[in-house]
Amino acid sequence: MKSSTIGIIEMVAAMLISGTIGYFVVVSELPIFNVVFYRCLLGAITLFALCWALGFVKREYFTKRVVILGLISGVTVVTNWVLLFSAFSKASITIATVTYHTQPFMLVALGAIFLSEKLTIQKIIWLCIAFIGMIFVVQARQAGADTGTDYLLGILMSLGAAFLYAITVILVKRLKGTPPQLVAMIHVSVGTLMLAPLTNWAVQPETQVQWTSVLALGILCTTIMYVIMYDAFQKLPTSLTGALSFVYPVAAIVVDYVAFDRQLTLGQWVGSAAILFAACAMTLGWKMPFMKQVQKSA
Numbered sequence: 001m002k003s004s005t006i007g008i009i010e011m012v013a014a015m016l017i018s019g020t021i022g023y024f025v026v027v028s029e030l031p032i033f034n035v036v037f038y039r040c041l042l043g044a045i046t047l048f049a050l051c052w053a054l055g056f057v058k059r060e061y062f063t064k065r066v067v068i069l070g071l072i073s074g075v076t077v078v079t080n081w082v083l084l085f086s087a088f089s090k091a092s093i094t095i096a097t098v099t100y101h102t103q104p105f106m107l108v109a110l111g112a113i114f115l116s117e118k119l120t121i122q123k124i125i126w127l128c129i130a131f132i133g134m135i136f137v138v139q140a141r142q143a144g145a146d147t148g149t150d151y152l153l154g155i156l157m158s159l160g161a162a163f164l165y166a167i168t169v170i171l172v173k174r175l176k177g178t179p180p181q182l183v184a185m186i187h188v189s190v191g192t193l194m195l196a197p198l199t200n201w202a203v204q205p206e207t208q209v210q211w212t213s214v215l216a217l218g219i220l221c222t223t224i225m226y227v228i229m230y231d232a233f234q235k236l237p238t239s240l241t242g243a244l245s246f247v248y249p250v251a252a253i254v255v256d257y258v259a260f261d262r263q264l265t266l267g268q269w270v271g272s273a274a275i276l277f278a279a280c281a282m283t284l285g286w287k288m289p290f291m292k293q294v295q296k297s298a
Contacts, residue, residue, distance in 0.1 A: 003235050004235055004236060006235060007231070007232045007234075007235025007236040008232075008236065008240070008244065010228040010229070010231055010232035010235070011228075011229065011232035011236060011240075011241055011244040011245075011247075012244060012247055013228055014225050014228050014229035014232060015244060015245060015246075015247035015248040015251060016247060016251050017220060017221055017224070017225045018221070018225065018248040018251065018252075019097075019247070019248055019249075019250070019251025019252040019254070019255055020216070020220075020221065020251070020255055021217065021221050021252075022085075022088045022093030022096070022097065022252055022255065022256065023093070023255050023256075023259050024213040024214075024216045024217050024221065025085045025088055025213075025217070026088055026089065026093065026260070027209055027210075027213050027259075028205070028209075028210050028213035028214060028217075029210065030203060030205065030210065030214070031199075031200050031203055032082055032085050032086050033082065033195055033198045033199050033200065034199050034200055034203060034204075035085055035214070035217065036078065036081050036082050036085060036191065036195055037191070037192065037195040037196065037198075037199045038205075038214045038217065038218055039081070039188070039191075039214075039217040039218045039221070039222055040078065040188040040189075040190075040191030040192040040195060040218075041188075041192045041218065042214070042215065042217075042218025042219055042222065042223075043184070043185075043188035043191075043218050043219075043222035043223055044185065044188040044189045044191075044192050046218070046219055046222075046223040047181060047184055047185035047188060047222075047223055047226070048185055048189075050181055050185075050223065050227065051179070051181050051182050051185050054179070054181065056179045056181060056182045056185075057182075061178065061179070061182055065174075065175075066175060066178055066186075067186075069171050069172075069174055069175055070175070070183060070186035070187070070190070071186070071190055072171055073167075073168045073171035073172055073175075073183075073187065074186055074187040074188075074189070074190030074191060074194075075190060075194065076164045076165075076167045076168045076171065077164070077165065077168040077187050077191075078187065078188075078190060078191035078194060078195070079164055080161045080162075080164035080165045080168065081161075081191075082195075083157045083158070083160045083161035083164065084096060084100055084157070084158060084161035086154075086157050087099075087100075087154040087155070087157035087158045087161065088154075089154075090150040090151060090153055090154030090157065091150075091151050091153075091154025091155050091157075091158065092154075092256060092260075092262050093252055093255065093256040093260070093262070094252060094253045094256040094257075094262055094264060094268075094272070095137060095151075095154065095155065095158075095264075095268065095272070096154055096155075096157070096158045097158075097248070097249045097252040097253070098137070098249055098253075098271075098272040098275055098276060099134070099137065099155050099158035099159060099162070099275070100158045100161055100162050100165075100249075101162070101246075101248075101249050101275060101276060101279050102130055102134070102159065102162050102275060102279065103162040103163075103165050103166050103279075104279045104282055104283050105126075105127050105130055105278075105279070105282070106162055106163050106165075106166035107166045107169055107170070108123055108127070108282070109166075110166050110167065110170050111170070114170060122282075122287055123282055126278040126279075126281050126282040127278070127282075129274055129277070129278040130274065130275045130278035130279060132271075132274060133270070133271040133272065133273070133274025133275040133278065134155075134271060134275060135271070136267045136268070136270050136271030136274065137155065137267070137268055137271035137272060137275070138152065138155060138271075139267060180226070180230045180233075181226065181227070181230065184222075184226045184230075188222065232244075242280075242283040242284055243280065243283070243284055245283075246276060246279075246280050246283075249276055253272075
């Protein structure tokens with residue numbers, strides 16, 4: 001089997017696993033800080049074992065730059081999890097996940113501000129389409145079409161999570177050359193220490209479903225997902241990994257429908273489709289037909 005074929009299989013598998021995160025968070029029925037803490041704790045233990053086996057737990061890897069950027073990005077990515085997981089019960093897994101995928105636009109904005117990356121007219125067009133989609137999603141709740149509590153707050157939390165994820169990506173880009181498994185280990189280790197004081201120790205997993213959910217989040221949705229996803233990154237071109245990453249929101253929508261019978265309104269479907277289409281188009285560098293004609297005439 002070709003290396004690229006294996007990479008595609010790994011990337012799709014990683015995104016399918018990502019699509020189940022919302023399900024495990026909801027059925028765990030635990031406070032969000034507890035859920036994220038256990039995800040970080042179990043992830044830290046298993047990723048440490050992996051990094052040790054790969055020979056990454058050496059002083060030469062822990063330079064001052066790696067430690068500082070690792071700590072800061074660890075705080076942003078873990079806070080991103082807290083906000084996103086909190087949004088699941090307020091705006092539904094589907095809407096929270098779709099809203100979360102506005103992150104490519106935030107990356108473009110941050111790249112333009114901090115990395116001097118060019119902001120083209122084409123990117124602005126895709127941003128406008130996504131913004132219109134967001135209006136459709138928000139208006140669906142205001143029209144009384146959704147029964148979820150704190151719907152708007154859930155959307156705002158998802159947007160906040162997307163923004164923090166974009167910041168995390170910018171920070172991690174500055175860690176080029178550092179083994180990604182080591183970066184992930186630092187992140188979940190930071191999360192474990194950061195959330196320990198905020199965890200409600202009086203509320204612990206008790207049922208088999210709760211323990212299964214916690215173990216799935218910590219081991220399946222963190223360590224295993226990171227390992228196969230990072231391996232896929234090394235086998236596939238950036239454009240293909242970007243395209244396959246949109247398996248994640250589709251998987252989340254299916255899981256939300258099958259597990260919780262979440263029915264979207266027409267406005268939510270239109271808005272969600274617009275957001276995902278625009279985000280995918282910008283990630284893959286698609287161009288509007290009239291833009292091609294403009295370039296040719298120029």
